[in-house]
Amino acid sequence: MIDISAFNDALGIMFTSAGSWGWIVPGLIVGLVFSAIPGISITMAMAIVLPMSLYMDFFSAIVFLTSVYTGAGFGGSVPAILMNIPGSPSSFATTFDGYAMSQKGEHNEALGYALFASTLCGIAGYVLLLLVIEPLADIVLRIGPVEMFAVAIWGMMLLGSLGSAYISRGLLAAALGILLGTVGMNTAGFTRGTMGLPVLLDGIAPIPAMIGLLAASQLLSLASRDYIIEAEGSREVSLRKILKGCWGTLKYPGVLLRGSIIGIIIGAVPGVGSSIGNLIAYAETKRTAKDSATFGKGNPKGVIAAESAVASGEGGSMATMLALGIPGGGATAILIAAFMMHNIVPGPNFIETQKPMVYAIILNNIVQAIVLLAVGIGFIYVASNIMKVRTRYVLPAILVIATLGTFAVTGEAAGPITLFVFALLGYALNRYQYPVSAVVVGILLGRMLETEFLRSYQLSGGNPLYILERPAAMAIFAVMLASLAMTAWGKRKQNRAEAAEALAMERLRDEAAARHAAGATKS
Secondary structure (H helix, E strand, C coil), X not given: CCCHHHHHHHHHHHHHCHHHHCCHHHHHHHHHHHHCCCCCXXXXXXXXXXXXXXXXXXXXXXHHHHHHHHHHHHHCHHXXXXXXXXXXXXXXXXXXXXXXXXXXXXXXXXXXXXXXXXXXXXXXXXXXXXHHHHHHHHHHHCCCHHHHHHHHHHHHCCHHXXXXXXXXXXXXXXXXXXXXXXXXXXXXXXXXXXXXXXXXXXXXXXXHHXXXXXXXXXXXXXXXXXXXXXXXXXXXXXXXXXXXXXXXXXXXXXXXXXXXXXXXXXXXXXCCCHHHHXXXXXXXHHHHCCCHHHCCCCCHHHHHHHHHHHXXXXXXXXXXXXXXXXXXXXXXXXXXXXXXXXXXXXXXXXXXXXHHHHHHHHHHHHHHHHHHHHHHHHHHHXXXXXXXXXXXHHHHHHHHHHHHHHHHHHCCCHHHHHHHHHHHHHHHHHHCCCCXXXXXXXXXXHHHHHHHHHHHHHHHCCCHHHHHHCHHHHHHHHHHHXXXXXXXXHHHHHHHHHHHXXXXXXXXXXXXXXXXXXXXXXX
16 A cells, blocks of 8 residues: 655655656657557657657656657557557557547547546556555566466457457458467477568567558558548537547446456556557457447447556556566566666665655656646647548558558568568458458467467476466456356347347237238228
């Protein structure tokens, strides 16, 4: 729990470092702009501005970099909603319902839902971090490969909820994604599918592949239109509708809570990050929703679930970084570099000796999430005007930026080549109605699934009863099974209710027909 004395000292640090507050808005804008560009990841945005932090004092430097981190967490959802192209892997699940809402002319509301979910759950994640940072660190240390394998299985369950007109094509697409995700050398030293190319030994770069699969089909479909949205009335950019979306988020407290819990837990696991958390939160929300059939067709709950997990995952990643000195992902690795540039090493000793500074960093992150609401509204108001630009100007610009972004990710020609190859694959999958999203999930989770399974096998010596020694893994599997059982039970009740309603309607129609026939006979 909170150390009150350290908390008061943290407030003192914040108010005596008033100059550091001035870095919040620039940091948020940098994060929003960079992450809204397909191919520019959060890590890359923070790496670009990292040298600037050398010329600041420690607290101001961390405020600036964490502001970039907070802004980037939301920025990726903007292209995901407006163009079906996620700015980063953590915004992938936002495309499912966000773009569908955009096509219905509800892009203002969708962006409002995403922004407010991101703000609320970002605050929730850091408040919880403030309360449980020390015990959470102890829990994270107990997470091993078996638990990570359970998390990967949980993420793969999303494949069952993506939906497809043809089940067989959905399964084939998922299998293809997993095979592509396991290309390269695994932890046992076996090499698969590299075709003799050394560049594939580390596997297929997921960001260029994802942009190719998702952007290609989208750009080709948009090329035949004059504007991203055909109806002129639907291209309106309305502050009132953005605020309406923000306010509408409060109608779904259960979705926000579920997404936050999943995001914090998954975000705290080193090496997993929000790219998995948003998939699990979306899948769980769809699985437990009564209107699950409307997911993928523009259901606001899909946008809220995905964005709440991304935002709260920041708090989880920060907990691991501050308490253990272990980066939860690329962005927190950059933060550790910033700490070390100021001769400070995060970890248990840092929390023990610098607790007021830890609290000050967390409190400042809460402030950033609040400021993001105002800055984010202005940003999405400007960004939404892309709907009014003809596609003949927008599409070439997106293609050039995406190509440069994939080059920046890999640092060599392999990035743009991967983009081109997967663009052709994405076009073919769309043409023959194979779900592209299933391939993307397979690529994102395939390597993690195999790696953690192999590590679990090596640790257990092939003994399946080893899982009985891992209570956290058993708890994750129990939650999954309980979720599936509740979903199956709910579906069964729903089917029975629908069948009873259909029978009653048929009986009423028969009675009405009988009365009509009797009346005709009398007359």
